[in-house]
Amino acid sequence: MLQNIRILLCDKKVFLGIGIGILISTLCIMLFSNNDMSKAEIEKKARALGMKYTSEMKVLE
Secondary structure, rough: OHHHHHHHOOHHHHHHHHHHHHHHHHHHHHHOOHHHHHHOHHHHHHHHHOOOOOOHHHOOO
């Protein structure tokens, strides 16, 4: 069993397939990502998830 895995990992075709897969997935992410958000939209979404500025928090002394 271990010898079969070792032979498989020594095969150059495996690494070529992994490399091609990484390239294709990177291209898909770059082409189909839609991150055209303004700073105000980002802050609005972050506040909806619970973000607070330190100046808005009460500190007990």
